[in-house]
Amino acid sequence: QIANHVYGDGVAFYLFQAFTALLLFLAANTSFAAFPRLAAILADDSFIPRQFAFRGDRLAFSTGIILLGTVAALVVIAGGGSTHALIPLYAVGVFIDFTISQSGMVKHWLTTKSSGWRYRLVINSVGAVLTGVIAIVVTSVKFEAGAWLVVVLIPILVGTMLFIRRQYDGQAAELA
Numbered sequence: 001q002i003a004n005h006v007y008g009d010g011v012a013f014y015l016f017q018a019f020t021a022l023l024l025f026l027a028a029n030t031s032f033a034a035f036p037r038l039a040a041i042l043a044d045d046s047f048i049p050r051q052f053a054f055r056g057d058r059l060a061f062s063t064g065i066i067l068l069g070t071v072a073a074l075v076v077i078a079g080g081g082s083t084h085a086l087i088p089l090y091a092v093g094v095f096i097d098f099t100i101s102q103s104g105m106v107k108h109w110l111t112t113k114s115s116g117w118r119y120r121l122v123i124n125s126v127g128a129v130l131t132g133v134i135a136i137v138v139t140s141v142k143f144e145a146g147a148w149l150v151v152v153l154i155p156i157l158v159g160t161m162l163f164i165r166r167q168y169d170g171q172a173a174e175l176a
Helices: 002-007 011-044 064-078 083-112 117-141 143-175
Strands: none
Touching: 002 011, 011 064, 064 143, 083 117, 083 143, 117 143
């Protein structure tokens, strides 16, 4: 609606729509490319079931792809396909991920202290603080709009992964 108001119904409007669709496609492609790989790494480290590390016939991590597709479909169905219901979940998740990533890079620079580490440390520290503040603001503003679900799910997922790891460690100890 905004694009129609700004550009009218000419060529610019359709270009805007095409670029928006391309951006959404790339975002979805990134999830389907990265999550199965992350799940395989977590499976190799025994934090999720080892089946996620198996490659399918096309040398892709099929279990992760199937799980991601299923969960994505369920979230869209549960949200009624409403962007107003789904965007808070996405925004909170993205900024929490960015904060964790930037914080991890801060730890990396403090640990390795490779060439130019101070400059990089400052950049990643500023990034961690800014994305952390944004994550807190977005979570508090959108809490009732569905952001509470992310706040509840993250500790549950971490607890579940730690439980799975303990189970695998227990099995390894029994086998030894």
